[in-house]
């Protein structure tokens with residue numbers, strides 16, 4: 001049992017059912033059966049598993065959320081959702097973020113979208129990422145749904 | 158639950174404020190918990206959670222329901238949280254994802270030597286440990302906090318983590334490994350809480 005084996009297998013400890021390939025899962029099981037160090041590591045990880053979620057949810061549950069929803073509803077105003085329309089002077093930090101990263105990420109994402117169309121765009125398949133610019137805001141159509149990027153002109157430099 | 162979410166989403170999309178309000182109430186605490194785990198500061202987490210719902214409301218018209226509403230919601234919360242941290246963080250050396258032989262060294266177990274069951278006698282220990290977990294989590298680098306929070310709180314798989322964070326599955330695994338090791342190391346520093354919690358348990362019997 002060399003440390004080299006452990007370096008390979010230690011990151012697999014804590015994988016859930018189906019997350020490792022069959023080959024990986026079998027190799028990990030064989031290693032764990034023989035390696036005391038990784039057995040102990042697995043036991044320690046198991047002891048803390050779930051504690052982070054428990055602690056954070058406990059903290060969230062202890063906080064008074066009474067004003068939260070009213071504050072959100074105040075911020076979205078009275079209009080119906082408009083999809084990818086431009087923002088209305090929202091928090092400055094949001095605008096600063098997208099201003100900084102939009103120019104960097106958009107070309108990369110566009111290239112990725114092209115890649116995905118080329119490689120996965122066969123009959124009956126839809127690329128899972130596309131980009132559109134509508135007016136002053138940009139919408140990333142990710143596989144999970146649209147992510148609206150705020151217009152950079154909120155913070156003229 | 159998911160079908161119920163979609164029904165609310167449809168109504169919210171049609172402009173029913175009560176429906177959107179119900180979605181906010183349904184997810185507000187979990188979104189806040191995710192944000193808190195990543196940004197650490199409770200007030201910043203509150204702002205991030207609010208901004209998440211504002212973003213979601215604005216994007217409802219484009220949400221096609223290809224994935225679960227909650228997946229979309231937490232994706233936005235994750236990105237806003239990470240961004241909030243990165244804006245505030247001063248430039249400092251990033252930890253590598255690679256796992257090296259030295260990372261396997263064991264530094265002892267401290268308070269983690271005993272499994273934490275659901276025995277009521279251990280409630281005091283659990284409660285106190287909850288606070289220590291949060292403190293320990295806060296000592297981790299942002300990328301390690303984030304992956305641990307998404308794995309544990311949102312329950313994302315390796316594949317989903319890779320997609321969410323834009324990294325390879327191998328990196329997901331090694332980053333999670335480092336995050337767990339760091340949590341263990343951070344928790345060892347709080348070994349002192351052990352004795353008090355045990356005494357509380359003894360008194361209840």
Ligand SMILES: [Zn+2]
Pocket residue numbers: 005006009031035036037038039
């Ligand atoms: Zn090993």
